[in-house]
Amino acid sequence: MEECFDLVIIGSGPAGVSAALTARHRGKSALIVTTAPEDSMLYKAEHVDNYPGLPAATGAELIDAFIGHARRSGVQIMRGRALAVADLGGVLGVSVGSDFVQGRSVVLACGLTRAKPFPGEAELLGRGVSYCATCDGMLYRGRRVAVVGLATDAPEEAEYLRSIGCEVEYFDSGRARRYAVLGEERVSGLEADGVQYPADAVFIFRSGLAPDSLLPGIAVDGGHIKVDAGMATSVPGVFAAGDVVGAPYQVAKAVGDGNIAGLSACRYVERLAAGDK
């Protein structure tokens, strides 16, 4: 995608969609990058009773309505896993699979993951633990890899690894519940419910990300991304909204956050444009 968007928004929940709609109402272009919406906590909510105007809606109904509204408002939506955000020199890049998109500003509305890393996962990151099939899969062609699939798109990622010649051992919540990554200097295997499987790499696909993993060095506070009253993070041009910036983890609050983040991002883009002249 060659186009540079005014706002690239990571996440299609209430915060992300609200930021995107705010941008569209101010004449800005907006792209939402999102993994499967059905992986979100909201999607699984049976009733959301405190969101004005839509009594007793299910989480899934709300999300479908939000995304439909975004599409009708000219927001572009891209399916994929955002892996990294970085300043490319005047524009921000967001890597998605084997490609990347560019934005003048970025809004992190990626929700919160409650998953704790597996034993050995952090220690062996970069030594055989990977979150990116398209990045690292080719390094393991012809070798045995374990895939822990905890997100809707995980089977596709595993299929990709198979297609390039990795010998894939696939695990999901139906097969095992407790995992540990094994190895000293490098990954030697995966332990799943107490059974050890030899592997040269362990690919882990979760629906959420640790809040600071997209942008190493971004200021965090108690597991949330730190923002000011305008939802600006410590990184220029990067804003955050919704659960990722803190409680209450409610749709109404996320929509409000997204609105503020969207307005701030629009102002940032306008200042950039004014500075360029």
Place this chain on the structure above:
Amino acid sequence: MAVTHLTKENFDASVASGKVVVDFWATWCGPCRMQSPILDQFAAAHPEVSVCKVDVDEQPELAARFGVMNIPTLLFFVDGKLANKAVGLQSLDRLAAAMGV
């Protein structure tokens, strides 16, 4: 300074002296493609550091020699000695910090 592409034939000579950053990358890796313009800026801002790249697809021996298991991986050499290693996309600031410039 322009970015130099390394092979197993010219690798050792290229990192033998001075400060050298080597980026292990591949065309099919999104974060690697984002790393590229950042490295170009780093090279422009720090002419005292030579910036090199290794395509892991074309140079699997080099990737294996340095135990590159995720990309991008950046290796930082000072006078031929490996001084630092960073896995994953690195910002301009983090590149400078890792290279001590």
